[in-house]
Structures are given as C-alpha cells and as structure tokens.
Amino acid sequence: MKVTIVTFRDIFQSEAQEVDRFGEDYRRMSAVVFLDKSDAAKAGIKDGSNVLVESDNGRVVVVARISEDTHPGLAFMPNSPWSNQLVPAKTDDTRIPSYKSISATISVTDDKIPTVEDLLRELVS
Amino acid sequence: MAVCTGCSLLCDDIEVSIDGRRITKTKNLCRKGFGRYRSLASDRSVPRVDGRQAGIEEAISRAAEMLRNAKRPLLFGWSCSTLEAQRKGIELARRTKAIIDDTSSICQGEIMDMVIRKDIPTCTLDDVRNYGDTLIFWGCDPSSSHPRHMSRFSYFPRGEKLQRGHEEDRTAFLIDIRTSPTAKILAGNFIQISPGGDADLIEAMLAVLDGKIPRVRDKKAMISMMNRLKKADMGVIFPGLGLAYSLKGRMDRMKALVDRLNETTRYNVIPMVGHYNMRGFNQLLFDETGFINRVSFADGVDHGPVYSVVEASKSCDLALVVGSDPISSLPAGIAKALAGVPMITLDPHRTLTTELSRVVIPTALSGIEAGGSALRMDGVRIEFDPIVKSEYPSDEEVLSKILEEI
Numbered sequence: 001m002k003v004t005i006v007t008f009r010d011i012f013q014s015e016a017q018e019v020d021r022f023g024e025d026y027r028r029m030s031a032v033v034f035l036d037k038s039d040a041a042k043a044g045i046k047d048g049s050n051v052l053v054e055s056d057n058g059r060v061v062v063v064a065r066i067s068e069d070t071h072p073g074l075a076f077m078p079n080s081p082w083s084n085q086l087v088p089a090k091t092d093d094t095r096i097p098s099y100k101s102i103s104a105t106i107s108v109t110d111d112k113i114p115t116v117e118d119l120l121r122e123l124v125s
Numbered sequence: 126m127a128v129c130t131g132c133s134l135l136c137d138d139i140e141v142s143i144d145g146r147r148i149t150k151t152k153n154l155c156r157k158g159f160g161r162y163r164s165l166a167s168d169r170s171v172p173r174v175d176g177r178q179a180g181i182e183e184a185i186s187r188a189a190e191m192l193r194n195a196k197r198p199l200l201f202g203w204s205c206s207t208l209e210a211q212r213k214g215i216e217l218a219r220r221t222k223a224i225i226d227d228t229s230s231i232c233q234g235e236i237m238d239m240v241i242r243k244d245i246p247t248c249t250l251d252d253v254r255n256y257g258d259t260l261i262f263w264g265c266d267p268s269s270s271h272p273r274h275m276s277r278f279s280y281f282p283r284g285e286k287l288q289r290g291h292e293e294d295r296t297a298f299l300i301d302i303r304t305s306p307t308a309k310i311l312a313g314n315f316i317q318i319s320p321g322g323d324a325d326l327i328e329a330m331l332a333v334l335d336g337k338i339p340r341v342r343d344k345k346a347m348i349s350m351m352n353r354l355k356k357a358d359m360g361v362i363f364p365g366l367g368l369a370y371s372l373k374g375r376m377d378r379m380k381a382l383v384d385r386l387n388e389t390t391r392y393n394v395i396p397m398v399g400h401y402n403m404r405g406f407n408q409l410l411f412d413e414t415g416f417i418n419r420v421s422f423a424d425g426v427d428h429g430p431v432y433s434v435v436e437a438s439k440s441c442d443l444a445l446v447v448g449s450d451p452i453s454s455l456p457a458g459i460a461k462a463l464a465g466v467p468m469i470t471l472d473p474h475r476t477l478t479t480e481l482s483r484v485v486i487p488t489a490l491s492g493i494e495a496g497g498s499a500l501r502m503d504g505v506r507i508e509f510d511p512i513v514k515s516e517y518p519s520d521e522e523v524l525s526k527i528l529e530e531i
Contacts, residue, residue, distance in 0.1 A: 004320055006302055009366075011156050011269040018131070018160030020168045021453065021476060058457055069304040074320070076303055081453045081477060089458025094373045095433040096231055097456045100302075100366070101320045120480055123457065123464050 001043035003075040005033070005053070005086060005102040013078045022116050030080035031062040031113045033106065036072045040064065045108055052109040053077075053086060055102050060085040061111045075106065081119050128509035130205070130492035131158035132271050133398040133502035134250075134278075141512055148493075148513065155272035162493065165513070168475045170487040184486045185523060188469045189530035191443055191484065197423070198223040199441035199466075201434050202449030204400030207497025208506075210520035211406045214447060215413055217528055224421045224441065226434045227406045228399075228449060233369050234418050235376045236396045237404065240504075241411050245383050248361065248393040249503045250278040255285035259357035260297040264323065265365020265397045266305035271502075274397075275310070279363070286358075296353055300326065301367055316350065323371040327378045330354075334385050360392040366399075395503050401491070402499035438463040446470045447520055448488070452477040471523055487517050495519035 329339035494515030
C-alpha cells in the first residue's frame with residue numbers, strides 16, 4: 001500500500017521521551033503508524049499488526065493502528081528515531097529535511113519492532 | 126514559584142514542594158512539564174572519555190583538548206541551554222573558529238529569522254491574552270506541543286479587553302492536515318488541508334482579500350473565514366512545524382499574507398517554538414553576527430546553508446553537542462554521517478547522541494538544578510533559580526571551564 005507519511009508530535013510520547021528515551025513506553029508510543037481505516041482494510045492490515053514501512057531512504061518495522069478519523073492516502077507517525085529511518089537524507093536548497101511528507105509503502109510483516117539500541121547498532125554498522 | 130523548561134512557554138507559575146533534595150509535590154505542570162520534572166531521577170548521563178567512565182574534570186579536559194586540535198568543529202544544539210550558556214557557546218565558537226548552528230536550522234529557523242529581523246510584526250503572549258481576538262493556529266497542535274498555550278495565553282483566558290473570552294470575544298481557527306487534539310477543540314473552525322497545501326491556501330486567502338473568488342472546494346467557508354479575519358482588532362498567527370516544513374523556501378508567501386492583512390487591521394506572528402530557549406539562541410547569535418543560525422567563524426563571520434547541521438554533519442571533523450539529541454532527531458542518513466564524527470556531548474540525560482559520543486559531560490537540568498535566563502517563544506525574558514541542589518555542573522560552568530582550558 002502506497003501512502004504519504006506525515007510525522008507529528010504526541011503529548012504522551014513527548015512525556016515518555018522526557019522521562020526515558022530508551023524505555024519501553026517511548027518505544028511503544030513512537031514505533032507506530034496510524035492508518036486510514038479503509039486503506040488498512042484494502043491492504044489487509046489489522047489494528048496491532050506489525051508492518052514494514054519502506055521509503056527510498058530506509059525501512060522500519062512498527063505497529064499499525066487504525067485511526068478513528070478518515071485520512072485516505074495519508075499515514076501518521078509520531079516524530080521519533082523510528083520515523084527518521086524513512087526521512088530522506090537528501091534535502092533541497094533550504095537544507096531542511098522533509099519530515100512531514102514522505103512517500104512510503106506499507107505491508108504486513110512478521111519481523112520484530114527494533115529497539116532504540118537496534119537502531120543505534122544499525123547506524124554505526 | 127519555579128519555571129518549567131519543558132517547552133518555550135516557560136511557565137513561571139509552577140509550585141514545588143521539596144523534601145531535602147527530593148521533589149515531593151508539584152502544581153500547575155502540564156503532562157510534558159511533569160515529564161521533565163520526573164526526568165530528574167531517570168536515566169542521567171555519566172561522564173565518559175573514549176568509551177570508559179571518567180571524572181567530570183577529566184571529561185572537560187579531554188573535550189578542551191579535542192576542540193583545540195579540531196580543524197573544522199561543529200558546535201550544535203543550544204536550544205535547551207540558558208542564555209548565559211549560549212553566550213559562552215558563541216564565544217567558544219569564535220575561539221575555535223567553529224561552525225555554530227542550533228535546532229532552528231531544521232525547524233522554525235526561516236520564520237524566526239523574519240520575526241527577529243522585524244520583517245513580520247510580532248507581539249507578546251500577554252498581548253495575545255489581553256487583546257488577541259482572532260487567532261490562527263497554523264500547522265501546529267498546541268494541545269500536544271505547548272499544552273498550556275491555549276489556557277494561559279491564547280484561547281481560553283479572559284483578557285483585559287476580552288472579558289467574554291472564547292465564548293464570545295475570541296475566535297480561533299486551526300489550519301492543519303491532521304485531526305489533532307487541537308482540531309477537536311476548534312472543531313467548528315478547523316480548516317483541513319492536504320500535505321503541502323499551505324501555499325495554495327495562502328493564495329486563496331489573498332484572492333479573497335483582493336475581492337476575487339478563491340480556487341478552493343468550499344468557497345463559502347473560505348469567504349466566511351476571511352470576513353472574520355478582516356474584522357480582527359488584533360489578530361495573531363501561530364505558525365507550527367507543519368507550516369514551517371510545507372512553506373520552506375517560500376516563506377515570503379506567509380509574509381505576503383501578513384502584510385496584506387495588516388493593510389486593513391493588525392496581525393502579529395508568534396512562531397510555536399519547541400525547545401525552551403531556541404529563540405534565545407537565535408536572538409543572541411543575531412545580535413552578535415547578524416544571523417540567527419548557520420554561522421561559521423572560520424574566517425570572520427560567514428553564514429549560509431553549508432553551515433547548517435545537515436551539511437556540517439558531513440563535513441566537520443568534530444562535533445560538540447549541547448543539550449540536544451541530533452542522532453535521534455536527524456534523518457537516519459544524516460545521523461549516520463554525524464555518528465562517524467568524534468562527538469563531545471553535554472546533556473543531563475543519556476541520549477542516542479551520548480551513546481555514540483567519545484566524551485560525555487553530564488550537566489544540571491535547567492530550571493530545576495540550574496538557574497539562568499531564557500527567552501520565551503515571544504521573546505520575553507524569563508529568569509529562573511535552581512530549586513534543588515545538583516551534583517552536576519551547569520552547561521555554562523562546563524563551557525566556561527572548556528574556554529579556560531582552551
């Protein structure tokens with residue numbers, strides 16, 4: 001399923017980040033993508049499924065949640081090291097990364113959601 | 126009363142009960158601010174040098190040595206430090222002929238630049254509370270990002286000239302992509318746009334102001350909003366990251382709208398700055414160099430995108446990171462480049478950046494363990510004292526020692 005990912009800030013996730021960015025609460029609230037109900041149904045994605053999100057820049061496994069509101073074609077992710085796996089490293093003349101408009105595909109996976117430590121290992125590998 | 130440094134509202138009405146060195150009770154903190162206070166006891170950073178635990182003094186000496194030997198250092202972060210620490214940081218950048226940049230470089234820099242240069246009019250949050258009768262929250266979600274914005278200053282309070290508050294005297298619109306918590310509060314005045322639709326919306330708004338038919342689906346709603354905007358005695362636009370990213374490189378369109386609105390009434394702009402003292406750093410650097418961010422002191426003062434954290438992460442030979450976690454907040458491809466550079470990090474907490482740093486210097490938490498001053502998102506200076514004693518030095522103290530050793 002093709003979507004445009006838009007990142008956002010969530011107050012509960014921000015609180016979890018303040019308290020412990022290596023903690024399970026922060027991972028649970030960050031490694032998540034919110035999907036439109038009809039988009040998810042068409043792609044056979046259920047609430048709570050692990051999904052692989054891939055962009056031209058990278059890929060990451062997160063948990064899918066079905067939004068109460070409709071937003072076909074759009075998927076929302078809290079801004080975090082997980083969403084940053086997908087943000088293009090290449091920028092335009094402004095040198096401001098495109099955090100809020102990322103073309104991506106989403107598919108169901110059995111792979112596990114990485115921890116912050118996993119993401120760090122990948123970064124230095 | 127204590128000051129919360131959880132965001133750039135710098136709420137100065139926080140009541141704290143202390144038993145010895147322990148905070149036992151707080152009042153008036155929002156959820157985000159409460160998280161900041163809770164962080165006092167969680168996951169503090171430990172001093173490290175070259176992968177092993179060390180004393181703070183040794184870490185400071187090693188940092189000074191690395192900075193002395195660096196050919197093209199990058200000094201980054203600064204938005205979570207006091208004005209006093211930021212001043213030391215700029216001095217350090219001059220002394221080491223470094224590139225200096227802050228988090229505004231990847232968020233609100235373009236809008237803040239216009240505000241600080243006085244290219245667009247601004248006002249204080251106290252003016253908003255007392256006189257701001259027409260508000261536009263644009264690409265932001267204050268309920269999540271600045272939880273007390275609407276209750277302390279912008280929407281709910283009964284201001285000096287707005288005694289009937291939001292029920293009658295105040296109208297607020299929200300322009301955003303997502304049905305956020307703020308969209309639920311302002312449901313009747315929520316203008317939902319597509320990603321990147323901000324520029325088109327501005328053109329439609331300008332068209333209505335010029336008496337033309339706007340090219341939007343719901344023409345009636347657009348004309349009705351513009352009629353309300355024109356009636357403002359004092360309007361205020363609060364641009365958030367949604368607008369900053371959508372209009373990057375085209376911020377002149379926002380200025381065109383603000384200028385046009387100001388032909389018939391009064392509109393001000395206050396960017397929804399995230400970190401508690403980003404504006405302070407931008408103002409200090411502007412006062413010293415004429416630029417708010419992305420400055421190099423390698424040969425006098427130079428400024429440009431090549432000195433942005435995005436570019437400098439790839440070209441520097443050393444990074445000093447102060448109170449920021451770029452390994453977490455940069456796109457992974459850029460974070461990977463920075464991870465390949467020797468890093469020195471000053472931070473109260475363990476972060477992704479401290480984990481990859483050659484030198485880690487733990488610091489006191491501003492507003493709780495360290496005093497100083499900062500500029501609120503509207504430029505008002507707020508001073509604060511420490512409320513508990515700390516075993517850690519402040520950013521300012523660490524930077525002073527590094528300067529001495531250099």
